[in-house]
Amino acid sequence: MRPSHQKPATTRAAIVAAPGPEPLLERPELRPAGARQVLRDIGRPYVSNGVIGLIFTASGPIAVTLAVGTAAGLTQGQLASWVFGTLFSGGAATLIMSLLYRQPLGFAWSIPGTVLLGPSLQHLPFPEVVGAFFTSGVLxxxxxxxxxxxxxxxxxxxxxxxxxxxxxxxxxxxxxxxSTQANPGIAGPMVGAFVVLSAVPALGRFLPPVLGTVLAGCFAVAVSGQFTPGEAGPFLAAPVFTPPEFTWAAQLELMVPLALTVLFVQNGQGTAVLRAANHQPPVNVFAIASGAFSVLNAAFGAVSACVTGPTNALLTSSGSRERQYTAAVTYGVLALACAALAPTLTRLMLATPTEFVLALGGIAMLRALQQAFVTAFATTFTLGSLVTFVVTLSGMDLFNIHAAIWGLVIGCTISRLLERADHSAS
Incomplete structure (x- = not known):
């Protein structure tokens, strides 16, 4: 029989061995990266991915922002301030988080949230919308x-x-x-460059396929004469502070949808993309950082900050997992530089043909799209995944809540009811 005086020791050992509660704020697994570490880890593929991520972020998303803001009658100063705020917060958040966690943690702004604002800006004064920006950031x-x-x-x-x-x-x-059908002279060479550089590994190592796509597109735009710069305007950004107004109408219409879009559509995408690339993103810290930088954005009259799925897919599209954070560092530095040059950048990007932006974004996202389909439909939960896919694709926006959230809710519900074996095994 075991002596009685040994029982407390055994109990204490069991208590020590038992895992404690998971910390609220996820801690970095590695030491934060300093300047010397970044210089050792950075390389041509990571610089290329960071540049492509910035081009992607500073083209189509800015065009969406300008379209929504212009339709709402915002002044040129307010639009430039919006672009400055989103690029500045995205660059700063990306730099801080990526160096701290030594992972490619890319931030930008909520494009679904921007689109969601379109109808609201038609009947709500802009100061009331800015008030909703502040409260949604706090939420x-x-x-x-x-x-x-x-x-x-x-x-x-x-x-x-x-x-x-x-x-x-x-x-x-x-x-x-x-884009290839609408403007083959621009999109055709871009697609051809991507295929050739991907099919010939020796060429791809010398010139990354997506970077080659950019160069081919720029050459095609220059040769075709389709670069049409608009009228000259301010060179540097001049942020404008819009005093917020807090009204029940704006808060009820925008606060909760904006918060849900950031947390479960945008951050959900970003987290899923990073996990698919074998990273361990800090979900709670993502939410806290998104909220803090959303409040900063509101000071510039800009929509909420968030972790971005497409940009993170580009930052993790190639190279060694341990060094991919340098792509995010490149992206963050360039985003901060572009924030200062927001009016000039906007004019340059809008001067290129629409098909250039569409083809570049599509080609850059191909690998991420392939990985998403493989993960969603290769093994388990396939019915729930299919329902989620269909509902999200439908564009349903019941109660002003984004279709992606309804896709997750309905897909999970169907899966729980009809795929019990998968849930039991997980």
């Missing part, structure tokens, strides 16, 4: 601080999340076809 920050975001996202199976990502990313693939 995002508060939800991140409670830890509820990580628990909710952990409860959703990865294939179902990636089905949502696949539905959102699908338009990038179809954009390649549409």
């Amino acid at each position: 995002i920050l508060a939800l991140g601080a409670t830890g509820v975001v990580r628990r909710i996202m952990a409860a959703v199976p990865m294939p179902i999340v990636m089905a949502m990502v696949a539905a959102v990313f699908l338009r990038f693939g179809t954009d390649i076809v549409a």
